Amino acid sequence: MTEQDRTPMEETEEVADAIEDDVAVGAFVTGGGPDSDNPQFLQPGEEIKIRTGADQPWDPEDLAVAQGRYPTPENIERARRELERDGAAAIERTVP
Structure with missing residues (x-):
């Protein structure tokens, strides 16, 4: 196990850059679609069709x-x- 593997994610340079510059952290990017963990937010005034x-x-x-x-x-x-x-x-x- 390398030193970097033992470093908590929140202490990595990548996370510091994300906080500083609002860039995505690769470990946090899922690439998946919207679900309960990755909701899709609507823009103001945008409507969604709900099927009942x-x-x-x-x-x-x-x-x-x-x-x-x-x-x-x-x-x-x-x-x-x-x-x-x-x-x-x-x-x-x-x-x-």
């Missing part, structure tokens, strides 16, 4: 099952009425 459960067609049977109910005729009818009355909100309450 209601973005796709739902049958009453699908809604009944998503609500944790067996697809009995009574549960399917209740889900049909809920979809008819509330539309996408019925789905959003169950599958956001």
Whole structure:
């Protein structure tokens, strides 16, 4: 093991340069896409399209099952009425 290998990263010249000049530190650059560790930030005024459960067609049977109910005729009818009355909100309450 070399002396440089034992030096804590925050004490390396590379990190000092990054702090001083705002340059990227190679060990910190992942090259990966956005995720929970590497979020992608939006510019002010920039919008993102969020896909929700209601973005796709739902049958009453699908809604009944998503609500944790067996697809009995009574549960399917209740889900049909809920979809008819509330539309996408019925789905959003169950599958956001």
